[in-house]
Amino acid sequence: MIDLLITTDAEYIRRLTSSHVIRTRIQILDRNELVVSDLTNDPRVYIVSGAVHRTVLFSNVRVHSHSIVSWSVLLPEVQVGRRARLTRCVIDRGVVIPDDMVIGEDPVSDAKRFLRSENGITLVTRGMLEKLRT
Numbered sequence: 001m002i003d004l005l006i007t008t009d010a011e012y013i014r015r016l017t018s019s020h021v022i023r024t025r026i027q028i029l030d031r032n033e034l035v036v037s038d039l040t041n042d043p044r045v046y047i048v049s050g051a052v053h054r055t056v057l058f059s060n061v062r063v064h065s066h067s068i069v070s071w072s073v074l075l076p077e078v079q080v081g082r083r084a085r086l087t088r089c090v091i092d093r094g095v096v097i098p099d100d101m102v103i104g105e106d107p108v109s110d111a112k113r114f115l116r117s118e119n120g121i122t123l124v125t126r127g128m129l130e131k132l133r134t
Helices: 010-018 107-113 126-133
Strands: 024-030 033-038 045-048 051-053 061-063 068-070 085-087 089-091 122-124
16 A cells, blocks of 8 residues: 655556555646645645655645655655755754755755764754754
């Protein structure tokens, strides 16, 4: 059983949902945006306009257009801004990633701005982003 499927292949989505293989409702809003929600009245909703690859999305996550998220964990209520790129990140609850922000591609920059593990995983919290704004 697939709990969450993110793909832009509309025909593949139709085949899976018609065969009841997945438990989620996937709405294609336009050719670039998907809304994914659980059919069991669970409040999980994911809105994906960008690309998501090998990533865990918690409830009420929004990935805006032209953004790329890979090998990451996005906790509840995270918003990823337009054209942002996240690689190997853990994004804390309620964090809003600004447009055009790149995290996980430059180890030196990431270590200065955020908490980066020896294994290259970057943790981002609201407090860390607030410090960047000041």
